Amino acid sequence: MAIARGYKEFELVPIFYLREEEIVAKLESRVNEADMWLFSGQVPYAIAKAWGGVTKPMFYVTYEGSSLYRTLLQIALERKWNLERLSYDTFRPSVLERTFAEANIQAKPVHVKYYPGVISVKELSDYHEALYRGGRTEGAVTCLRSAFLELQRRGVPAFRVLPTVASVESVLNLILRAKEALHFREAQIAVQMIEVDTFLGLIKNKFVTDELYKLELQVTEKLLRYARKVRGSLKQAGPGRYVIFTTRKLLEDITGDFHFVPDLEDLKIAPGAITCGIGTGTSAYEAETHAGQALLHAHGQGKGSWMAFFDDNTIVGPLGHPEQVAYSCAPETLQQTSHDSGLSVSTLSKLDSVLKKIGHREINAHDLAQHLRVQPRSARRLLLALEAAGYAEVVGESNPHPRGRPRRIYRVNFGDSSG
Structure with a gap:
């Protein structure tokens, strides 16, 4: 605070x-x-x-980086414990090993309780206490306040890793960048590709050409009024097919963040008459392509369905259905890499595109930053996250400036993981 x-x-x-x-x-x-x-x-x-x-x-x-360094320094100065005879939690083993190596600590963390999600205080405390009572450790290093207090209550020597000013400022700056990205996302181009089955609006056995033409005019008028509500532009893309260009934010508002079909008089033609695909993208072409793919998925759900296809390759829908689901259309390799590394599929897709563009799988953080148009430290964190998850490895160093810091070269492979 x-x-x-x-x-x-x-x-x-x-x-x-x-x-x-x-x-x-x-x-x-x-x-x-x-x-x-x-x-x-x-x-x-x-x-x-x-x-x-x-x-x-x-x-x-x-609690990585400076927070962990500070705790290890505190342990070394106050207790002079053997760092191999401590139990740790929260951190990935690879993160601890890298931290030890970077700090030139001639030890290897042996007892590590890594948990990627929720864990109970009892489970965490039991883990540390069992090692301590069994004589395998001299104490515990934990990141969870409640576990630290419980270990103290049980008489187990413990240190708690506390965030440093630098680590808090890092996440605050990340939030500011995310807010900017969110604003950019809300201003993204969004496209609705709509198919209208005008035959559903005709009375059975009373079909005549004039009635069909009249109904199509009425549909166009309704869609024009709807387009004005989402501040979009309407164009006809063939018989019974229309495209509306607008922004993501306006569609989020009118669909309840893509949860339901807008309940507007302008869209009421006949039950199941309107099938819609929504697409977003960084360009009009990408958004329209995604809208077309969303429309194909909507057809697979049945007449009158609405689906949304976003620029991160996720699909949501059918809108308005209680069993609405979200799933990814990204390759399984990227989905698995995202799950293991904590990086978004969108970020991984961009990285994969960069690697395909340069024609090989080796890259350093500086070059990656230029391709992605991000800060070098952001690109470095991306590569470190992939390395920790087993999807990247250091294969060399380059030193374009003799007095500068060598740049690590990483080989990235989404198709194989040893982590």
């Missing part, structure tokens, strides 16, 4: 808890109060994510 107060962009809404069991209840009563959510660590974040009631972007303070 003290650090965040230094950022004029934030209006802070603190929510405190003592036990993890309180988190969901506190979130339920205040879930609509924030545009972004920042959690104090991985566990409360995982609890909120598993609950599923938070629809806004969520972040948590990490």
Whole structure:
């Protein structure tokens, strides 16, 4: 809170808890109060994510980097413990090993309890205590406050990793960039590709050409009024097919964040008469392509279905159905890499495109940053995340400037993981 107060962009809404069991209840009563959510660590974040009631972007303070370095230094100065005879939690083993190597610590973390999601205080405390009582460790290093207090209560020597100013500022700056990205996303081009079955609007056995033509004119008038409501432009793309160009934000508002079909008089023609595909993209061409793919998926769901296809290769729909689902159309290799590394499929798709463009799988952070138009440290974090998950490995170094820091060259492979 003290650090965040230094950022004029934030209006802070603190929510405190003592036990993890309180988190969901506190979130339920205040879930609509924030545009972004920042959690104090991985566990409360995982609890909120598993609950599923938070629809806004969520972040948590990490305990890697400077936070971990500070704790290891504190242990070395105060206790002079053998770092191999400590138990650790939260961190991936590869992250700890890399931290030790970078700090020139001649030891290897042996006892590590890594958990990617929710974990109980009892399970975590039992793990550390069993090692300590069995004489295998001298103490514990934990990131969870409640586990630290429980270990103290049980008489197990423990250190708690606390976030440094740098780690908090890092996530606050990430939130600011995410807000900018969200604004960009809301302003993205969105396309609705609509197919209207005018025959459903005709009375059975009373079909005549003039009636069909009249009904088509009425449909066009209705869609023009609807297009004005979403501040879009309407064009006809063939018999019974129409395309509306607008923005993602306007469609999010009118569909309840792509959860239901707009209940507008302008769209009421006949039950099941309108089938729609919505697409978003960074260009009009990409958005229209995605809208066409969404329309094909809508046809697969039956007449009158609405589906949405986003620029991160996810599909949502059918809109308005209680059994609405979201799934990815990205290759399975990227989906698995995303799951293992914590990186989004969209980011991985961009990286894959860069590698295909340059014609090989080796790249350094500096070159990747130029291709992705991001800061070198962001590209470095991306490559480190892939390395930790086993999808990248250091294969060499380059030093374009004799006095500069050598640049690590990574080989990236989404199709194989050793992690």
